[in-house]
Amino acid sequence: MQITCHGAAGCVTGSCHLVETTSARLLIDCGMFQGNKSLNRLNFEPFPFDPQTIDFVIVTHAHIDHCGLLPKLVKHGFNGIIYASPPTADLLPIMLADSAYIQEKDTEQENKRRLRKGELPREPLYTMQHADQVGNLIHVLPYNTALQANEEVTFRLRDAGHVIGSAIVELFVKNSTGREEKIVFSGDLGQDDVPIVEDPTNIWNGDHVFIETTYGDRVHITSQSRKEELYGYIQSTFRKGGKLLIPSFALERTQELLYTLSELKNEQADFPPMNIYLDSPLAIKITEVFEKHPDHYDEEARARTDQPFSFPGLICTPSVEESRKVNEMQEPAIVIAGSGMCTAGRIRHHLKHGIWDPKNTVLFVGYQAPGTLGRFLLDGAEEIKMMGLSLVVKAEIARIGAFSAHADRHGLNDWLSAFREKPRTVFLIHGEDDARHTFSAILQKKGFTTVLPTKGMPLF
Structure with a gap:
């Protein structure tokens, strides 16, 4: 098995993690990069993998930095299944149609500028048609329901408490000896005791954990509610x-x-x-x-x-x-x-x-x-x-x-500390480098083995 972070590695956007086993190639999220111009340019680069070879995508939630490049994935040949919780399945068409509209309008304005300068026009990142095609591929998977993709790969969604329908992914992969390894992707973890959504689900075990670190270096302190x-x-x-x-x-x-x-x-x-x-x-x-x-x-x-x-x-x-x-x-x-x-x-x-x-x-x-x-x-x-x-x-x-819909340093630490046995490796993703380094130092003092992936870095 090999896992490669193609986004949210050293930054807080563009979540996309490629998991390759002997029998499957899948993505955990396919998100858009958001922020400064250098980040936005990454959206227009070719995927570092062939979309036609991806068997399925698991979407943790409907924020654009986790799902916003799904129409681009379809545009370049992906035709597999997209798994999502019931609320996320309802939200994806709305979010992606809005994003596609923005792509088309922004490109229209950009091409007017290019025409005035005598430059060639460009295509939008994707169109409304591509967003519509995504809707046809969505498969609803309720929380706490194990789905066996094939004899080697099984997965399950747990409530991440971040936004309605947000999910933690528990991925179970059998290796060549028949031993099952469990990889946990936290998605974006919410705070405890916030309105509307449930608290993040505690996970009891896992061999490897990919945890977000948006606020790994700070605490949501306030003297008032x-x-x-x-x-x-x-x-x-x-x-x-x-x-x-x-x-x-x-x-x-x-x-x-x-x-x-x-x-x-x-x-x-x-x-x-x-x-x-x-x-x-x-x-x-x-x-x-x-x-x-x-x-x-x-x-x-x-x-x-x-x-x-x-x-x-x-x-x-x-x-x-x-x-x-x-x-x-x-x-x-x-x-x-x-x-x-x-x-x-x-x-x-x-x-x-x-x-x-x-x-x-x-x-x-x-x-x-x-x-x-x-x-x-x-x-x-x-x-x-x-x-x-x-x-x-x-x-x-x-x-x-x-x-904030994100857990702070204490919340992340509490969620990870709920594991009954320490994971073999904790991969710190979805955070700026200052936040990742700060949180990594805290975890290492507690005996965790941490890795800070970079974009395109193969793991395992």
Whole structure:
């Protein structure tokens, strides 16, 4: 058996791990690289393997950095099965159609620029047609159900507690002597005790573990609960007479925000008279998927008798015209819009109209990759360039780290410590190098053997 990391090795995007056995070639995830230009260019490089030879793909969850290159895989000949949990199976067509639309529109704009310079046009990374083809290959696999792919390979999905439908993969491979080796891919692990989703499932044993390390070097410390922090920013922005602009990932983060806002409106008699605008067609569609799968909620969410994703004061704005009206409003409001790292989407229009106004607050509630506009703002940029404009940054820039859907250093350590016997090897993936090195040192002191794979590095 050989495993090669073709993404999420030294960075937090592009998850793609090729597993080769004597009888099968499979991928764990096929994600898009996101972030700076050098990362984005990797999406246009040829796959370092022949897609036609891949038997099947196991998708841990529907975030684009884990599934976003599936249409490209199909475009270049993949015609196998794509396994996913029930919510992920429903989310993939929505997420990939949105991504394909962006690819087509971005290429259209790029080709206009190329035409003006006398350069040859380029093809989009993939099209809506390729995204549609992915939908035909999806096979639903519920949690905790072992599937035998062939006499050599069996696998099972466990709840990773990261986003609805997110999965840990337990892969069982028989070697030439008949001995079975177990490889565990953590996927992205969530935090304990967060709304909607269950806590990450503890895994008791495994020969080798691939664990994400997004926050392997930090702890989500806050003197307040994230609900209290959010309410503080709502109140302060209302007092200033401005808008609270929240760049948010359409999948999970938006639904967590809606869930928390619905709780605040129920609990706080003095909740300011501010409308809440969900200004993301993608997030609106994804929220409908959440409402379809209450069986994947945690106990607290299942026990609620109200509608956590639909409540007085929440206004969905799917059309462009409705979004423009939100920009033109002068009264205080809460605006949730994508993309979560401000790299695209309607949040950029809201920033264009409000980043220069000290009455407004831009509140980040998720990870900001290096090279993204969100990261520049968090790092203290006093001026930004976007949409052909130079804009001075006068709005308050704030962050609530506890909203992260990723486990922090303590959470990762606790999950790994639940193994009854130490794995033979722990491979640290899906983290920037500082986070991986910090977490590796912690694990080595506890007696774990760690490896930090690089992109294209064969393992085993």
